[in-house]
Amino acid sequence: AQTVTQSQPEMSVQEAETVTLSCTYDTSESDYYLFWYKQPPSRQMILVIRQEAYKQQNATENRFSVNFQKAAKSFSLKISDSQLGDAAMYFCAYTSGSEKLVFGKGTKLTVNP
């Protein structure tokens, strides 16, 4: 069974600094997608960034980038130049093409001014 593990329940970062959130996963599939979702307090979960397993190049979306290590089954999220609006729960998720997403427990990110 596929599993996703986020080992950091909480993280904090100073405004303008860089923070990395960790995610590991377990799967026997060869093709899959990995996602990072952001959930601000009392708001929708929104997609931050996604990575296809077949692509070697790490995905980047503005200040958000991933470090995808397929052999190690690791998928970390780096947030550069952190802003107060980045404070949220961050969920790592996986899909191998079935209709369901498999999520981790989430990491609560606090951004300190």
Added chain:
Amino acid sequence: EPEVTQTPSHQVTQMGQEVILRCVPISNHLYFYWYRQILGQKVEFLVSFYNNEISEKSEIFDDQFSVERPDGSNFTLKIRSTKLEDSAMYFCASSEGIGLKVQQYFGPGTRLTVT
């Protein structure tokens, strides 16, 4: 930008009562989902729904759960006889299609408290 909406934001009910959680998916989406997150636990898939039928469900989605699209806009999750362990955040999601590249769009969730 279109959003998935959910009502109510918080529902308190007594054990054994029936609850209906409501969702309005994005209007041109065809696939609908329910997930739940028990406090401190992972977000877990419950069920997916397409063309007025359940297309996939997890082992959590037992006979006490049902889903329905009663009209062209709403998507509901019914829990027939709530248990204490049903207390959780319930998220609705929708997508245009299925497959690796398809993005699921989530609602803000309904917090269900069973007392």
